[in-house]
Amino acid sequence: MTDESIVKDAVDPVLNTVGTTVASGLNDPGLIAELGFGLIVLVLLIAVHGWCIGVVSKIFAVRFARFGPDTAQWRVSLLVGVTIALLASVHLVETLIWAIPIWWFGLISGFRDTFYFVLDSYTTLGEANVELPHAWRLIGAMIAISGLFTFSWTGSVMVYVMTETGRRHSRGVKATEDVHASGRSDS
Numbered sequence: 001m002t003d004e005s006i007v008k009d010a011v012d013p014v015l016n017t018v019g020t021t022v023a024s025g026l027n028d029p030g031l032i033a034e035l036g037f038g039l040i041v042l043v044l045l046i047a048v049h050g051w052c053i054g055v056v057s058k059i060f061a062v063r064f065a066r067f068g069p070d071t072a073q074w075r076v077s078l079l080v081g082v083t084i085a086l087l088a089s090v091h092l093v094e095t096l097i098w099a100i101p102i103w104w105f106g107l108i109s110g111f112r113d114t115f116y117f118v119l120d121s122y123t124t125l126g127e128a129n130v131e132l133p134h135a136w137r138l139i140g141a142m143i144a145i146s147g148l149f150t151f152s153w154t155g156s157v158m159v160y161v162m163t164e165t166g167r168r169h170s171r172g173v174k175a176t177e178d179v180h181a182s183g184r185s186d187s
Contacts, residue, residue: 038142
């Protein structure tokens, strides 16, 4: 018997056991493993969201601060539109953070179906005809929790954006009223 065949005879049964253990672990992960997986992805997603929201907020604030009283309204509207597009893009990227491991581990076959399931759960719509295996069903709820967290955080950024544009608009209206009022009192 050669050294190679001794090693092969010793290692092959272990490798076969590992493959079976991993496959059975994916079929029935247990509550702790399922929640652990979900929590790891949830925390990663929230960290990514915080960083991205900070970047988008800074982009808006820096560009908005450059606008003077004579800046055309279309430029303000364009900045608001770009900010909204960036925020939506952040959410699409974040749903990929859920979709990739779910697809990678084969919990849902087909990346498009996986992404559809994640988008449906993330928006808390929950009407997808695509489902996770029964043993992984808590992940859908955890995806919904992450969507609730991130959408509310994004909502606060939108309140900031709209408050700033509203203040600018009210300053412009007041300046126009002051000009008209001073013109009337001089005549």
